[in-house]
Amino acid sequence: MNETSQLPDLSQIPDAISERGRFSQLVWIIPVITMIIVASLAVKSCLDRGPVITITFKSGEGIEAGQTKIKYKNVQIGEVKAVTIAKDRSQVLVTAEIFKDAGWLLMEDTRFWVVRARISRNSISGLGTLMEGSYIGADAGISRQSQYEFKGMEGPPVIAIDEPGRQFVLHALAIGSLDITSPIFYRGIQVGEVISYELDKDGRGVSLKVFIRDPYDQHVKANTLFWHASGIDFTIDANGVKVNTESMVSILLGGISFLSPESLGNSQPARPNSTFTLFANKDEAMKRLNAVVETYNLVFMESVRGLLTGAPVDLRGVTVGEVTRISLDLDPRNNQISTPVEVQLYPERLWAFYRGKPQRGKPMDSRQLLNTLVKHGLRANLRNGNLLTGQRYVALDLFPKAMPSKIDWSKNPPEFPTITSSMEQFQTTLMKIVQKIEKLPLEELTDDARQTIRTLETTLQKIEKLPMEELAGDVRQTIRTLDITLQKIEKLIKNVDTAIIPEVHSTLEDARKTLDDVRKILGDAKKTLSHDAPLQQDLHETLRELSRAAQSLRVLGDYLERHPESLIRGKEDDR
Amino acid sequence: MKTRYWLITLTLICGLVVVLAGCSRSPRASFYVLEPTAKAGDHLPAQNAPTVRVAAITLPEMVDRPQLVVRGEGSRVNILEMHRWAEPLKRGIPRLLAENLSRLLGSNQVSTYSRSAVSEADYRIFVDVLRFEAAADSVTVDILWTIRRTAQGSQKTGRSQVNEPGGSGGYEALVSAYSRALAAASNDIARAIQAEWAVQR
DSSP states (O other), X not given: OOSGGGSOOGGGSOOOOOOHHHHHHHHTHHHHHHHHHHHHHHHHHHHHSOOEEEEEESOOTTOOTTTOEEEETTEEEEEEEEEEEOTTSSSEEEEEEEOGGGGGGOBTTOEEEEEOOEEOSSOEEOTTHHHHOOEEEEEOOOOSOBOSEEEOBXXXXXXXXXXXXXXXXXXXXOOTTOOTTOEEEETTEEEEEEEEEEEOTTSSOEEEEEEEETTGGGGOXXXXXXXXXXXOEEEEETTEEEEEOSOHHHHXXXXXXXXXXXXXXXXXXXXXXXXXXXXXXXXXXXXHTOOOOEEEEEEESSOOTTOXXXXXXXXXXXXXXXXXXXXXXXXXXXXXXXXXXXXXEOHHHHHHHOSSOOSSSSOOOHHHHHHHHHHTTEEEEEEEEETTTTEEEEEEEEOTTSOOOOOBTTSSSOEEOBOOHHHHHHHHHHHHHHHHHHHSOHHHHHHHHHHHHHHHHHHHHHHHTSOHHHHHHHHHHHHHHHHHHHHHHHHHHHHIIIIIHHHHHHHHHHHHHHHHHHHHHHHHHHHHHSXXXXXXXXXXXXXXXXXXXXXXXXXXXXXXXXXXXXXXXXXXXXX | OHHHHHHHXXXXXXXXXXXXXXXOOOOOOEEEOOOOOOOOOOSSOGGGOOOEEEEEEEOOTTTOSSEEEEEOSTTOEEEEEEEXXXXXXXXXXXXXXXXXXXXXXXOSOEEOOOOTTOTTSSEEEEEEEEEEEEOSSEEEEEEEEEEEETTTOOEXXXXXXXXXXXXXXXXXXXXXXXXXXXXXXXXXXXXXXXXXXXXXX
8 A cells, every 4th residue: 555545535435424314203203102192191081081060059068079979879970079159149050070981871851969868747868978978969861962061959859760650730729738759649559749849820729740650650541530638538427427538648748649430431541741630638529520510409398407518419329419509499379488409410420320321422411311210200309318417318219109290491400300208208108008908819818718618628527427436445445454554553552552661661760760869969969068067067167266266366466566575474454 | 613603503593583573473354244134025925936147247346355445535445454255245245135135035046146058047137336335434335237037138227326324333334234235235126126027927
């Protein structure tokens, strides 16, 4: 190698090629990845975070941010994040976060309420919250429309949304003792509850929402009657004393009963939310059952004492109407006093029992029906319903022997024929007796008598023909046998006389001797015990000696007491 | 030694004297008995006389003792230790009454046997002596008597109060006054029995 060659041929030096751009590209990857991670985290957190909802309550009692839980069916589905006051100060806004997996519960009819310990007339609930603190309960809605702002309820809902059953609306004049959760009874079983009540807008009544549980809700028909079953219904009338009550619970808390009258046939189950009337009591309800009411006038020519308005009109025990008015009619022209009694008949009930079912769909004209019945003797009369209270009722019955009469349709209300009760009954009875006497087969009887006499005659003739002499012989023989028997008996008695009597005699003798001995012994005993017996004498004597000795002792004691010195000195002379 | 012997002898003699003094003789006591003094009546023949028992007698506790009891001044009473009844008054009075009645009724069937067994007697007499007291010179006898007819059970009651002066004969006179007083009472009883007996017959 030479020196010149020491200088590098610059031209020959290859240009350095910068690879700067490549490196810088690699560096930028790091922030990009970081950003991606951050973004994904943000998205994830965003996605993981459940929906935030706002619930408005009237008061924030028991709700604390970060502590109060939201529970559905006692499972936590979220937590309260903040409690604030609304801008208009009327409400409390509770902001809560719901877990993501529970987000589907938030529908537009989802309900929220604060669960705390509550004591009401018929229930105690939420006692557990005394220990754990209150929480917000939720009842998931069934709507498909989701929602994130809710109005909180003041109390727990009576019926969970998913509980099977139907709601109905009842209209009543007054709410009485009913309240939310008041029971609804069907044939004494509690089948539902009152959910809510509110005053009608016009203020003339009350609307109650009731819930009837499945499967009882199918018994609510279009013609179902609802009535207050509150308390005890106590009535005294011509039907006697009645005490009606549904159950002890209903006595204390009130309740509603319902029944679908069968007499009006089966009708379709009622639709949910259909409206019914709530009657004050069962009787009132049952009266409304009769859609068709016809008024008649019964003119009685006798005292109607004991008959009251409201008394039943009774057809062989079935109530088909009731008395609505009792008045007095003084007729100076005929010098008569009559008592028109206005009654309401429920012809529907008559149809229900009428066998010749009318043309389908359209019931038979009641006018025609009653005309037919009256023609056959249907009359109204007064009867004693209750002997104790003297109440009477109007009875409709068939009197086939009654004087022919008609319903006077020209009058308003139409006049229904009546019959005087006791006298008429007496007359008919008398008539019947006379008829029976008439019907007696007197001729046959005489024939029978004649035949009997004839038979007697033939019998006597037969007796005449009997072989009397033979019979007499038989009798004679019998008597002879009897004689022999008697003789034998006599012999027997003689035998007894001779053989048995002496023995008895000797036995008696022995007995007498024994008795004598006994008597002697007794005599001896008597002597021993008698007062003049030596023993007695001796005893007496001894007793006397004893008494004297006792007396001497007494005297001695007496003296010694007075003169103790006499033991040594002897007695002193009397001074 | 000799002096000691003498001492013993002296004490023995002294003791003997004391003992013998204790054995001094008691004064002699006098004993009295009630005497029947009634005169025999002759109203009734002996065979018709009733049989009578003096059945029971009660005495005041004060005089029911062997000694004679004499009232002193005021409410004081002297019990005379040396003047005694020869037999207890509870026996003596019935006996005396029986004796008197026997004489007065002329009946020899008057006894003092008190037992109810002897119920064959026509009459039983129950005597309740209310007072039997002696004062210095007189005696008082107050007797409530009941005559009971055995057969019918009917009864008659009477009372005899007799005050008999004793005179000055000392206690002997008092005792004979007692006898006379009891005789007077017996007379009452006998009369009552006779009246009753006459009616019964």
